[in-house]
Amino acid sequence: MNYSLFPIGVVHSPFKEKFGIPRQPLLVPQAKATLELLVPYNSVDVVTELEGFSHIWLTFIFHQTMRDRWQPRVRPPRLGGNRRVGVFASRSPFRPNPIGLSVVALDGISNQDGKVELLLSGVDILDGTPVLDIKPYLPYVDSIPDAKSGYASEPPQASKSVWFSKKAETQLHQRDGGVELKQLIVKLLEFDPRPAYKNKPQPDRIYGMRLYDVDLRWRVMDDEVEVVELAPVEAI
Amino acid sequence: MNYSLFPIGVVHSPFKEKFGIPRQPLLVPQAKATLELLVPYNSVDVVTELEGFSHIWLTFIFHQTMRDRWQPRVRPPRLGGNRRVGVFASRSPFRPNPIGLSVVALDGISNQDGKVELLLSGVDILDGTPVLDIKPYLPYVDSIPDAKSGYASEPPQASKSVWFSKKAETQLHQRDGGVELKQLIVKLLEFDPRPAYKNKPQPDRIYGMRLYDVDLRWRVMDDEVEVVELAPVEAI
Numbered sequence: 422m423n424y425s426l427f428p429i430g431v432v433h434s435p436f437k438e439k440f441g442i443p444r445q446p447l448l449v450p451q452a453k454a455t456l457e458l459l460v461p462y463n464s465v466d467v468v469t470e471l472e473g474f475s476h477i478w479l480t481f482i483f484h485q486t487m488r489d490r491w492q493p494r495v496r497p498p499r500l501g502g503n504r505r506v507g508v509f510a511s512r513s514p515f516r517p518n519p520i521g522l523s524v525v526a527l528d529g530i531s532n533q534d535g536k537v538e539l540l541l542s543g544v545d546i547l548d549g550t551p552v553l554d555i556k557p558y559l560p561y562v563d564s565i566p567d568a569k570s571g572y573a574s575e576p577p578q579a580s581k582s583v584w585f586s587k588k589a590e591t592q593l594h595q596r597d598g599g600v601e602l603k604q605l606i607v608k609l610l611e612f613d614p615r616p617a618y619k620n621k622p623q624p625d626r627i628y629g630m631r632l633y634d635v636d637l638r639w640r641v642m643d644d645e646v647e648v649v650e651l652a653p654v655e656a657i
Numbered sequence: 658m659n660y661s662l663f664p665i666g667v668v669h670s671p672f673k674e675k676f677g678i679p680r681q682p683l684l685v686p687q688a689k690a691t692l693e694l695l696v697p698y699n700s701v702d703v704v705t706e707l708e709g710f711s712h713i714w715l716t717f718i719f720h721q722t723m724r725d726r727w728q729p730r731v732r733p734p735r736l737g738g739n740r741r742v743g744v745f746a747s748r749s750p751f752r753p754n755p756i757g758l759s760v761v762a763l764d765g766i767s768n769q770d771g772k773v774e775l776l777l778s779g780v781d782i783l784d785g786t787p788v789l790d791i792k793p794y795l796p797y798v799d800s801i802p803d804a805k806s807g808y809a810s811e812p813p814q815a816s817k818s819v820w821f822s823k824k825a826e827t828q829l830h831q832r833d834g835g836v837e838l839k840q841l842i843v844k845l846l847e848f849d850p851r852p853a854y855k856n857k858p859q860p861d862r863i864y865g866m867r868l869y870d871v872d873l874r875w876r877v878m879d880d881e882v883e884v885v886e887l888a889p890v891e892a893i
Contacts, residue, residue: 522758563804571793
């Protein structure tokens with residue numbers, strides 16, 4: 422039997438592609454997004470008293486990978502790409518049902534011109550993601566600090582120090598919200614978004630990711646990341 | 658756009674009806690269940706290394722309530738049935754998408770005669786529930802002990818002391834697994850499964866719930882619950 426589910430909202434996030442998204446929610450508090458409720462859920466009624474909760478669960482669809490084939494075993498990036506674990510022992514987006522689950526911080530609820538939006542931070546969710554459900558985070562049920570977590574017992578570490586080229590500094594300076602964008606970039610790149618098996622320095626290689634309306638370009642040294650530039654995104 | 662999702666497993670649990678199920682997972686560790694993986698997911702490959710995790714998330718369908726109509730605002734039982742909150746500020750099973758989310762303890766994985774089963778405890782899930790996804794619980798992401806939780810800041814309290822009639826004691830004594838069943842019944846009824854607005858004693862009223870293959874019958878006094886009998890379930 423199949424179940425037909427539908428989006429109740431859509432996420433507007435700075436992350437325009439999969440590469441570079443934080444590995445887990447709340448790792449990067451500077452990653453802000455909004456969740457826009459869709460018709461017929463776009464009323465404050467459905468979120469009455471939600472503002473009393475500091476965190477919420479989002480159940481969503483991995484819409485960018487949903488057409489890809491899943492495999493019974495996957496290679497989590499943190500295991501260096503060599504070891505395989507069962508797909509249900511991972512949080513990989515390539516799953517039998519393409520369901521994502523993230524806890525994010527709820528900073529407020531906006532209700533303007535008939536548009537209801539949840540203001541979120543700490544997101545690890547792609548722009549345009551369809552959301553199926555919102556639930557309040559209940560620490561007395563959901564928080565199990567001593568849970569044993571097998572191969573994933575250590576959180577990802579922020580291992581790099583991040584600095585900006587003159588060009589990148591100038592580009593940030595010329596921009597509204599440049600200070601916040603700089604903080605976000607530092608936090609994202611500190612974690613070195615490359616898979617762990619690519620942990621060798623490759624100073625000649627330029628990496629890129631789309632962030633908001635720019636194409637962020639950087640280079641990885643031993644324990645440093647240089648932000649080269651914030652190029653305008655090419656029209657497609 | 659709709660998304661067509663399908664069960665990857667089914668829960669076999671002692672709870673045969675909605676009334677009496679613990680309000681949240683892990684409140685009643687004695688509530689054991691199995692999650693049977695369905696074809697083509699019934700292989701140990703898909704759960705390789707999952708045994709290193711003490712807890713897992715289950716995303717499932719509230720199959721018994723899925724045809725009921727949802728309302729923008731609901732009355733959580735803990736608020737005494739008077740106050741309404743938004744459906745997305747609750748964990749009510751009556752939701753736009755009938756998606757449930759529970760963290761449960763993983764006690765082991767069994768692989769016998771081509772049947773792969775996850776052995777669970779602390780469940781709050783109805784028998785026969787279709788499961789859409791399994792994810793490992795990661796404390797460094799999922800555990801937020803200080804999260805603010807609005808109207809639901811206190812866990813449900815075990816408020817009643819539970820004792821058994823002679824008849825009930827005899828019925829338990831005659832049964833395989835009677836000791837474990839008794840422990841489960843005590844933990845379930847300590848929480849007084851009635852909605853909070855029915856918190857007056859009604860010593861003449863007999864409550865009932867189906868638990869495994871019996872019809873459990875009890876009576877509520879001031880701060881006590883008397884288990885009257887474990888009647889055989891009537892053939893339907």
